[in-house]
Amino acid sequence: MRFFKELKPVIWDEWVIFRRHFFKISISAIINPILYIVAFGLGVTGGTSLSGVSYLKFLLPGVIALTTMNSSYKAISVKLITNRVYDQSFEQFLIAPISIFTLCFGKSLFGAFRGLYSGLLIVVIGKFFNITLNITPGFMAIMFLNGLVFGSLGMLGALIANSHADMNRFGTYVMLPMTFLCGTFFSTNQLPPFLRELVYLMPLTHASAILRSISMYKSFYLGSIFILLAYFILFQTLAYRKCLKIST
Amino acid sequence: MIEVRKLVKKYSDLTAVNNLDLSIKKGQFYGLLGPNGAGKTTTLKMLSMLLTPDSGEILIDGKIVNRKSRDVKTIIGVVPQHVSLQKETTVYETLVLHGLLHNMKFRVIKQRIDELLNFAEMSTMRNKKIETLSGGNKRKLMIIRSMLHKPSVLFLDEPTIGLDPAIRRVIWDLLKRLKTDGLTIILTTHYIEEANILCDVIGFMSRGSVVKEASPFEHMKGIKPVILENFNGNNTEYFYFDNREEASAAAVELDGEVHIRKTNLEDVYVSFTKDRRLE
Numbered sequence: 001m002r003f004f005k006e007l008k009p010v011i012w013d014e015w016v017i018f019r020r021h022f023f024k025i026s027i028s029a030i031i032n033p034i035l036y037i038v039a040f041g042l043g044v045t046g047g048t049s050l051s052g053v054s055y056l057k058f059l060l061p062g063v064i065a066l067t068t069m070n071s072s073y074k075a076i077s078v079k080l081i082t083n084r085v086y087d088q089s090f091e092q093f094l095i096a097p098i099s100i101f102t103l104c105f106g107k108s109l110f111g112a113f114r115g116l117y118s119g120l121l122i123v124v125i126g127k128f129f130n131i132t133l134n135i136t137p138g139f140m141a142i143m144f145l146n147g148l149v150f151g152s153l154g155m156l157g158a159l160i161a162n163s164h165a166d167m168n169r170f171g172t173y174v175m176l177p178m179t180f181l182c183g184t185f186f187s188t189n190q191l192p193p194f195l196r197e198l199v200y201l202m203p204l205t206h207a208s209a210i211l212r213s214i215s216m217y218k219s220f221y222l223g224s225i226f227i228l229l230a231y232f233i234l235f236q237t238l239a240y241r242k243c244l245k246i247s248t
Numbered sequence: 249m250i251e252v253r254k255l256v257k258k259y260s261d262l263t264a265v266n267n268l269d270l271s272i273k274k275g276q277f278y279g280l281l282g283p284n285g286a287g288k289t290t291t292l293k294m295l296s297m298l299l300t301p302d303s304g305e306i307l308i309d310g311k312i313v314n315r316k317s318r319d320v321k322t323i324i325g326v327v328p329q330h331v332s333l334q335k336e337t338t339v340y341e342t343l344v345l346h347g348l349l350h351n352m353k354f355r356v357i358k359q360r361i362d363e364l365l366n367f368a369e370m371s372t373m374r375n376k377k378i379e380t381l382s383g384g385n386k387r388k389l390m391i392i393r394s395m396l397h398k399p400s401v402l403f404l405d406e407p408t409i410g411l412d413p414a415i416r417r418v419i420w421d422l423l424k425r426l427k428t429d430g431l432t433i434i435l436t437t438h439y440i441e442e443a444n445i446l447c448d449v450i451g452f453m454s455r456g457s458v459v460k461e462a463s464p465f466e467h468m469k470g471i472k473p474v475i476l477e478n479f480n481g482n483n484t485e486y487f488y489f490d491n492r493e494e495a496s497a498a499a500v501e502l503d504g505e506v507h508i509r510k511t512n513l514e515d516v517y518v519s520f521t522k523d524r525r526l527e
């Protein structure tokens with residue numbers, strides 16, 4: 001009960017900004033994905049097929065996975081680093097009588113919501129390209145879980161970083177490689193073995209694998225869900241511990 | 249109400265707060281004065297649980313304070329030294345967030361916001377974005393925000409820093425009204441006049457501990473009533489006397505610009521901190 005009460009201000013704080021910049025946020029959430037679809041789906045491959053299905057249909061779940069990833073990561077990290085380092089308003093949360101755990105959890109939760117929202121936008125965009133996927137509650141749940149993973153990663157990054165520049169570097173070193181390599185644009189089977197194993201450690205690989213399987217009525221490796229859950233718990237715990245120690 | 253015992257905070261090899269003891273009674277308005285770097289902000293940050301002390305103890309309302317002490321957090325209000333407001337939100341949103349963070353009902357929050365905006369004469373700014381407010385209004389907003397949940401203890405870290413004299417007086421009135429409400433307040437400031445007007449007790453802080461603590465009136469007893477300032481072309485020397493006659497007699501002997509006046513709290517402050525700064 002107290003948990004939900006304390007969750008309210010955390011969510012409200014994020015919601016106010018989301019509502020204020022709704023159009024900006026929506027537009028910027030779809031630009032990258034549309035470019036990927038056009039460049040790789042239509043341009044490079046010209047509509048050839050891969051493992052039996054049209055490449056566009058293969059590509060879209062990958063693009064959805066990376067969109068949920070980027071949206072939730074950015075939604076949480078950009079605001080948090082701004083509040084913590086630039087307007088120094090984050091201490092308002094640390095002074096307030098709410099548990100730090102709820103604070104961290106609330107942020108991840110909203111990150112997941114933002115990821116889900118952007119992911120669904122891409123599903124709609126897909127319709128314009130004449131791609132219809134099998135969107136089930138399970139599909140949505142994985143988008144959400146992926147958002148939890150990367151929302152909490154964004155939070156962790158923004159608690160550790162000392163500036164926007166730090167954040168950008170982290171994006172370039174970690175997020176960008178994942179965007180391209182984790183089974184989003186091509187099957188990981190095409191990678192050389194050592195790289196394939198490396199990529200298999202990354203959470204996004206599992207998110208895009210599950211999303212792709214569900215969207216094509218195929219079964220998937222259940223362990224992937226646990227790997228995503230494990231990443232979420234790991235990032236969440238690290239962020240919580242960092243937040244307990246942080247001083248402004 | 250507030251008890252601080254043997255509080256220590258070190259930043260690597262610099263001891264910012266050094267064995268600090270404080271005892272502040274309920275309803276007291278306590279002024280913490282001292283030169284830049286004396287450790288005032290560090291002290292207030294520990295009191296408001298933004299920093300963890302290296303050693304020592306803080307009790308507020310009889311309860312030991314640490315980052316998880318939720319019940320202490322509900323009764324304190326904090327105004328930090330720097331402006332700490334989200335630029336993109338409005339005045340109203342800023343206040344609502346604070347209310348929700350303190351587990352207040354929406355209806356109560358709205359009512360309280362109307363009250364406080366009125367109190368601070370900011371009702372017209374309700375829907376303005378923070379980034380469009382003047383410095384004075386940002387400060388006023390931070391003060392009323394800290395009061396929204398009706399705390400019984402208030403920590404104010406240089407609340408009037410960088411404000412023009414007129415607005416400063418408006419804020420003083422605001423604080424005086426709070427004092428009559430029975431709040432326990434700790435204020436830091438570099439404006440001696442401000443401390444003189446507002447505080448019941450002033451503690452002079454230097455190198456991390458309070459070196460002398462008394463009411464403004466008592467502080468004045470520790471210094472002779474007349475001061476002679478003599479500018480010799482290079483720097484000013486200060487001489488203290490028991491009366492004007494003695495001062496005038498001494499003035500005759502001096503070259504350069506001479507000025508005789510009554511001593512004030514600022515002279516007390518300077519005499520306390522001067523020798524220490526030179527150490």
Ligand SMILES: Nc1ncnc2c1ncn2[C@@H]1O[C@H](COP(=O)(O)OP(=O)(O)OP(=O)(O)O)[C@@H](O)[C@H]1O
Pocket residue numbers: 259262264282283284285286287288289290291329
């Ligand atoms: N985060 C920090 N890391 C290292 N040193 C710090 C840090 N914060 C403060 N200090 C040092 O601790 C000492 C006390 O600082 P503090 O901010 O408490 O002083 P203050 O009395 O509030 O000064 P001012 O009147 O300028 O606000 C200073 O020497 C300062 O340089």
Ligand SMILES: [Mg+2]
Pocket residue numbers: 288289290329405
């Ligand atoms: Mg200070």
